Amino acid sequence: MDPRIREHAEIIVNHSVDVQRGDNVRISAPPLARDLVIALHELLGERGAHPSLSLRDSAATRAYRRAVDPEDLECPSHVLAAAEETDVFIAIRASENTYETSDVDPEVTAAFGQAYKPIQDEVMGKRWVGTQFPAPGNAQDAEMSTEAYEEFVWNAITKDWDAQREFQQQLVEILDPAETVRIKSGEETDLTMSIAGNPTVNDYGEKNLPGGEVFTAPIPDSVEGEVLFDKPLMAQGREITGVYLEFEDGEVVDHAAEKNEDVLSTVLETDDGARRIGELGIGMNRDITAFTYNMLFDEKMGDTVHLAIGRAYEETVGEDNEGNDSAVHMDMIVDMSEDSFIEVDGEVVQRDGTFRFEDGFEA
Incomplete structure (x- = not known):
């Protein structure tokens, strides 16, 4: 063996x-x-x-x-x-x-x-x-x-998961006390959400192996704006590409996809929670160097953000907050490697895929 x-x-x-x-x-x-x-x-x-x-x-x-x-x-x-x-x-x-x-x-x-x-x-x-x-x-x-x-x-x-945990903990400490997050990428993606009071989880190879992400949940009705998921995904045995979602008061009010839009539409109609975001995840595993059409790996890539429509993980919902409930949890990825930034409470914490605690970060 x-x-x-x-x-x-x-x-x-x-x-x-x-x-x-x-x-x-x-x-x-x-x-x-x-x-x-x-x-x-x-x-x-x-x-x-x-x-x-x-x-x-x-x-x-x-x-x-x-x-x-x-x-x-x-x-x-x-x-x-x-x-x-x-x-x-x-x-x-x-x-x-x-x-x-x-x-x-x-x-x-x-x-x-x-x-x-x-x-x-x-x-x-x-x-x-x-x-x-x-x-x-x-x-x-x-x-x-x-x-x-x-x-x-x-x-x-x-890999050394203790070292990975320490690296990711730097982002956890930024997000944990935060109120709002903005994700901006190109001309198509500009999304804001509140994460106030929701814990941030450091995934270092426990529930997902490989691990390599930091994730939390938005306040369900706080998501506003539009997002283009420029990485394809596999869902129900089909490839979905070019997913576009527009949010008002936390709910998807418009959607489209370049390929297999019918699958996306069916997922969104599963239940009320399927039209809201249950997870905000930020990829941080630098040993995942290629996109492979496998969400277990793709969502962990450095230089990416992923959002999941549907169920929020219980550990990411604060004691006084409401979590999004759904029978689905479908992750979708935004490439943040260029013309992109993540802003936390008005401060840029990642630009073009590089975090402010990494070499090469440009404020």
Whole structure:
């Protein structure tokens, strides 16, 4: 076995979810991630934890969602019961074909998300991590050889996370006491929001592996302006490009996309919270050096900002504030590498992708 797989597993068990003796651990993974699953089971055995394995198969997901009547979808009580008895969730991604579910009706996918929301809420309240095992389908999306993609993935994952935490903490200390944030990029993006009273989270490889972002939640009705997400994203097995959103009083009042606008429209109609922003994230992982059509990595890139329509993470909502609730959480990225700045309480803290605490910053 590649020693990097063992190291990947050790980071998950020891750092990301801190598995303890006696923990009930659920691993959800596709067959392509078999080697990482084996390494995890070995470590869990050494730790005295109790693993269960859930096989995930995108072709099976496609078959079910194409066959099911959305009216029949409801929260499966046996899956919810298993989630309630689980202490730690480890979700592993690895794809043969990232477009496998591209011919599933977006309305079915939205209905599925609504039905499974109680399970998702249960998972979010536990220790959990999502990570990537390098696989040919993901390498193709990244336009890399399988070997080059392996190097890319493990460079981003097997790093000094304590040092990354310290680097990111500098931005946390700027955002935590802040009132307002403005994001300006080119002629198309000029967005303001209040984050007053909402905590800022330092993501250094815990819930997401790789980590490498700082994120918080806006006050739901405070978002004003317009934003062009100039990086593409994959949603419901389809590529969406050129997403444009306009906000008034925190709500999307106009939207467009260059490609697959129907998918975007369906997501926005999922529920009331789907038309509001649940997350503001700022990428800070300088070891992610290429855009790969994989949001787990792309949103962590230095020189990017991402916003998620839908659910706000509970830990980013202040005690006296209201969080945005939704069955969806869809991240979208703005490239901040040129003709861009982030302004916090009227002061520029990043210009053209460089933070004020980094060399080369120009006020």
